[in-house]
Amino acid sequence: MRRSIAILVVLLGGAMSTGVLAEGLTDYAIGVQPGCIVGRFDAKAPPVFEAAGYADLDRRRLITPRTQFLLASASKQFTALAAVLLAEKGKLRLDDPARRWLPEMAGAVGDATIEQLLHQTAGVRDHTTLLTLSGVERLGAVDRRATLAMMARLQRTNFLPGSRAQYSNGNYLLLSEIVARASGMPFERYLDQAIFQPLGMGDSFALPAVSRRPAEIAHGYRPLRAGGFGLADDRPATSGSGGVVTSMRDLARFDRDFHLGRTVWRPAVRAAMLRPGRLAGGETAVLPEFGTPYGAGLGLETRGDDLRVSHDGGAEGFVVEYARLVKARRGAAALCNRVDADPSALVEAALPAAQPAAASATAAPSTSPALPPTPFTDLAVIAGRYRSAELDATYVFRPKGEGFEVEITSPLTPSPIIDSWGALKRHGPAEFGTGPIRVVYETANGRATRLTLRFGRRVEGLVFDRVEDR
Known part of the structure; x- marks a missing residue:
């Protein structure tokens, strides 16, 4: 039986030795199949990685810390960080009306502010769902210009901005366009100049940019009913709500700066990223899909005396999870190129923390049972x-x-x-x-x-x- 497990302890300087980590990866270590890489980060120690499975089944290329994965919705924290960095430089204000920057999309954004886009309280319709309703079967077939033209035809938001919280990829697509206009350059180039290059994240890029190391890109896969795996590689043609591609090595550098605040994650920037959104009445906005408040591209959850910040992501052939404990200054991520993996369980095992307190039960008002449709x-x-x-x-x-x-x-x-x-x-x-x-x-x-x-x-x-x- 051929085993394809790579167990690595990697120092940021590049030294390497063998070790043992996530038990949840063992199933992916048998035969030729896609898999995952798990990273465990600590501001006081080098990162630890373990990988099992293949990045490319045809070429028999194993997953390593340099393998590049699509982050899907976990990309939102990069879009949010770009907007906050521009605000820090005075290039925009987070309380600016979004239509100031997107006048042709006044119908799509209504009276929403940039901050409401960040916190998912703006009510912008989800552009990926709109594309599906337009008959689009592959997101990679529709470029940014065509997608923005579709958004410019919209005449209303899903709800009055600030009246509720609701997850929408459309909020972050339009946020990325504001970043592009405020910075004076394409969104993907600004991410590279403002975040990836300063942090030495040479494996990272945002679509439609291309990899500097294309041989390290992972393919996505889905299990087939007849057995084996089929290629599932549809990638968005534009970034903002998703579209960032990175490696576990680069995430370790990103995480370290989050905790130490030396380069990009300066204290004021981090504070803005971790500030929860609020509704128009002043109450904290809880995102239904997360069950927690939402910061700037990050779910916020109290664990014991610590704050856990996280975001997951899923695309046609990829599922990912990335979480951090702010007070403990530790983090963990799981990047998988198979849709049947459970990256959340891998991260929970790699980043143990007190479980959130159970919500107190509230008696529901007595109503007649709804008739079945x-x-x-x-x-x-x-x-x-x-x-x-x-x-x-x-x-x-x-x-x-x-x-x-x-x-x-x-x-x-x-x-x-x-x-x-x-x-x-x-x-x-x-x-x-x-x-x-x-x-x-x-x-x-x-x-x-x-x-x-x-x-x-x-x-x-x-x-x-x-x-x-x-």
Whole structure:
């Protein structure tokens, strides 16, 4: 049986010796399969790394501390840090209205400030969900200019800025564009000049920039039903909400500066990054997806007498987690190139800390139980062609079985995309849905004239008006 485990203790200066670390990696050490690397960081000691598995199955290239992984949503802390650094230099103010910097996107940002973008209280719709609703199947196929043009067509936010907290990639896409405009250079170049180069992070870059060491880039993989792994390498064509690529060696340097504050993470910068967001009424904003307050690109969680700051990330073939304990001055990260890995468990094992206090139970008001949704059968009422001006997309609903075949046409797709909306359920007198999609419809003369679509909480209030077939 061939074992592919690399167990390394690496000093920042480059010395290396063998050691033992994460038990959770042992399953990835057998045969040829993708895997993970775990890093444990301590401001008072050299970092410790352990890796198991392959970065490239075809080339039999093992994962090492120099292997470059896509961070996905864990990239948000780099976008936030870039904005805070610009604020420190007086290039922008965090209380600036976002539309001051993005006048053509006034509808997309409403009255939100830069600080509300940072803290996920702005209400900007999620651009990756909007791309999916436009028929886009691979994020890498749509560049920054086309994505921003889509955002410029939007006429509303999901909610009044400051009224609630809700995670949205759109907040951070637009934040990255503000960084680009305030710095006077492409976003990915500013990250390189302001963060990566000063910290000696030579393995790191933000898409669409390219790696200085392309032979070290990891491929992403997903398990196949028939066994083995399939390539899952779709990467966004732009950065901001995601798109940073880095190695565990570079994360160790980033982490060390976070705790020591010598180069980029100066005290005032760190304080701004760790300040929790607040709603318009002054109360701390708790991000539902995290269950904790959210700083600037970082989840904030009290663990005993310490503050744990963290963010995870997931893309087509990558899952990651990166966490730090502020008072203990320790951190840990797990970077995996397989979507069936559990980086959160690996980090929890590598960075033990007191568990958060259990929330006290609050008695719910007595209400009548909600009736279960029933099948939606008014397919003929909905059937037809609709257009969303905000998406610049056309949907054609054709009844099929218990649902619809939906043909989606937009400038972002080279040809129409056929989607299947099956097993539709009625959720109200004039509301139906499937999965995360909910549609409220208005009728006249027995036919729907307008559809208002919601996709989870990522996109709300997207209007489609009926248009007659040509």
